[in-house]
Amino acid sequence: MNVNEFADAQRSHYTVYPTLKKRKKGGRRIPFVELLDGKELTQNVERRWELYHQLHSHFHDQVTNIVENIEVDLKGEISNILFNENKRRDSKPCFNTLFLLGSDSTTKIELPPTDSNVFKVLVELTPKESPNVRMMLRRSMFKLFTSADAELHSKAPVKRELNHESVSDYEESVEVKDEITGEGFQDEDDGAGQADVSYDLSLVENFKTLFGKNLNMVFNFKDVDSINFHTLDNFIAVLKNALKNEHLQINLVFNINTNMSNIEKNLTQSTIRFLRRNYHTLDVSSNKGFKYGNRIFQSFLDTVDGKLNLSSRFVDFLLSKMANNSNHNLQLLVKILDYSLMSYFFHNPFSVFIDPVNIDFLNEDYLDMLIRCPTFMFFVEGLIKQNAPSEEIRSLLTNKDSALAEFFAEFLVRENPINGYAKHVAGILENELHIYNYNLIELYYNLLVGKLESYLERWPAYRNSEQKLKFEPIDTIFQELFTLDNNNELLSQALFPCYKSNLENDMLHWEHTLPLGQSKANNETLIKLDNSMAPVVGHMFKLYREANSLINVYDFYTTFRDTLPKKEIMDFLDETSDIDSNIHRFFLNNEKDIVFDKVSLALFMQAIFDFDHMGIIKTQNNRNYDVIEKCIWRGI
């Protein structure tokens, strides 16, 4: 046995990549099929495909834009807080503190371009780099020094003019010291005594004399929750001391992935009070708030505007699924919208009429479905009630003089006002009432069900402009043909499958999956056998369901054997033995009862091992081979 095989044999699990069957080329280019019982024109199938593609790519262009902007927005916001904040004219010096909530510490902080008066430096401290105050201070001073030094060297000519003597002195000493100390730190001390620096706060203190610039330090504490809080507290206390220098401004950025109260609990009260003098909190996880979700939904509405409607059931589905997934909210939203759009175009023959030009292709096949539209029937009912001329109604129903076709075409160009109105409401909320934390999807849902007021009532500001936002949802005829819906649970099934209950259902109701009575075998006995017995796993699963959580194997086997349709199996074996010599020999060597015993045992073992692989029984768990343990609860 070679080494690789041996290593493979030791593995607890394997990953198998099935080889994909190559699609037959040349046959079909598109995955859509002809609808209307196959009577749809190929041309129209292609048109549907094209239309779907247009909408899909348009939507995805915008989504990519929005997602890219999330990061840009965030960076802008952070540097706005850190650098553009008007300094409070508070007489007391204080940190400028920024708490990034829900941060995974990957948020980069960008320093604005250098200016001639202020030197900005970013010091990042991870929990590993912060075992104690001494190391934290050393690391940050080292960072400060090297970056200041780098800048100084790149602009040496300018600096030299300004501060010729001290700079050159200082450089010399640095170069010498660099070799001597070897601590990764440069300490220097020039003759004039004005630039005495070591790896402590005196570097900060003398920064102005050394480099001739004010200093703006940004401390980015990564993964704050993992830094020892006592150390952090002491470090802040040390930094606090440095604030007495007027040329210095210190920004503290805390990446927090728990919550504020955790921070508050762990830092001392005096530190908290000190931080509180000037602090901001920013929620950086893109799922927080509804801003980006709203934008994506809005762009979807814009994409399908004037073409498709969304049913309230569908929007409700969106809402509930998004609520169940707090981390990948946006991805989920995009996925659901995508899928619904795709399935709509896949199964609805009328989707071709989204482009009104295609009205020319409207023929008898479509009209048949058109008449059965609930909204249309409702409309006709209304006509009857109003005693409209029966001629007119009849011509509508029978499409005499293509009345129905014209009627339909007329409605194609009508717009459902709801998309536009949702936008209108959102605009008012943002621009006039300055409400930003609304959920556009929820708002849309409430618009659809006509309960906009109850949604908006939570903001007191709304009550003043109540009148402006009155809205009555209206039904448009034929709208169900152009609505994204989740009416047959297709979306929930496809996007959120229940692994195990699907498996169980298939085993219990195998006839749903396997064709019953359509067996292609022309063998009489085989058909009989097929009809009398479920697939072995299905048959066994029924027994399994009845059992207690611990099953005695022998009992299980006897029950299994006794419930098998003995006669059909024996008939089948009899018949096959004529063809298969192995079975024939098997028959010759054994009694009839023993044959059946052996066959059922083989089937039993097969089913047990299948169950084992499915993970619904535990075998060999307690070295007791008499029993097998169930590990499944029905419907979970």
Add this chain to the structure above:
Amino acid sequence: MSEVNDLVLFRDYQVETLSSFLNADPNITPPNLVIQGYSGTGKTYTLQQFFAVNQFLINVWLEPIELITWKPFMQAVARTVQNKLKSTFANVKTPDYDPLDVEEPYLLVKFLSNLFENYQSFLEDSICIFLVCDGFDSLQDLDAALFHKFISLHELIPVDSKIQLKVIYTIQDTAFIERYSSHNLPLIVFPRYNMDQITDILVFARAQELIESEPLRRKVLQGQIDECTDDEFLGVAINFIKLIVQAFHSYTGNDISSLNDLIDFKWESYVNKINRQNMFDPLGLYRSAIAIFLTTDDSLNADYPENNQSKGANEATQTYELSPISKYLLIAAYICSYLEPRYDSSVFSRKSHVKTGRGSYGRRKKMETNPRYLQPSLFSVERLLAVFQAIFPVDTKAQRGSLASLKEDSLMRANVEVFQNLAELHSLKLVATTVSKNIDFLNYKVKWKVNVPWEIVSEVSKSVNFDVGQYFIGDT
């Protein structure tokens, strides 16, 4: 000394003692002087004022808290003393020594002796140089030996040196000083202020500043409060300070700095309550601003969750940063960990009538300890999902008994969402598994346990209106 007394309140005795200890003549000045007092007792301020008034005393300041360990501390001592001497006697040409050479305590002695030696011939009378170590015990890596080294420093420097280094230590902790009590160091104690003194000091230090502050100025311009004299403004500020001290003294104790912070935080909102009417009516002003004095407001959370009340209770979105499914999973995990599996059938099954009472789970012995105090026990993921299914409320939209209700599931199924949420709980470390690496999560061999205490679970369950307590009543 009366000058200093004017600047420093309630420290007459201490200032007097200081001035008798600290003298320009090194012969009558002790080499070490310890000043003890807790934070906010005016040690630093008094010393600063003392040296400001007595400018002829050469003094240098060090803050050990910035220096972290003893080595930079000693280097800083060498550096500051050398720099100070150089700037004081600028006309004397002396060689420079590198303070960074001071890597051992004896090198500090050598450094200082060499340094002082250079001035020996230039000085006629011997002089004192005072080194103030402000907050000696705030040095991060303080050990017991360091203070010994410093208080015996003067013994190692030549006695006939014209320059004598006198060190003043301010120290907060009495226990620290007691350790060195056998050395008979001169000690000045700064006792804590009492409440009246604090009020006076705060009024003295802050009142003027508050009057000149921006918010008040703005308010006065806005509200056209023009018929007010300076004294009346002063009255408002003094009144405010007194109110703060009275309201929060029981919370802060005699800690001036926290009272100072509270004054800073609350002044602006207090000013906002001022109008023409209550300007001269302290009681009315107090009444309208009563909310300020009821809470300390010194938490960062105080003004953070402003969006809380805007969220409707029925909203399905996150309240605890977890989705409802996650919350129920967490509760189910807690139940699995702390409730014995043999009770499951009686607690969760709707067919409990099949077997009720002791018969269903055997004779029940009362637990001796509340299981909540014990380690969480392990459970399999299937049990978790079963409990989850039992407790998760599914709101059926169709009416009971109608045809449509047949289509709807009455129970929550474990679909991908449930597993996603379980994975999320695991990555948040709210639930844990027995194996940590390469887990096949759905394998029945993997055992799970809950990783949060009762408090969090009860908080979570409250947020979804689920009474998890009822499952644990029997066990207590």
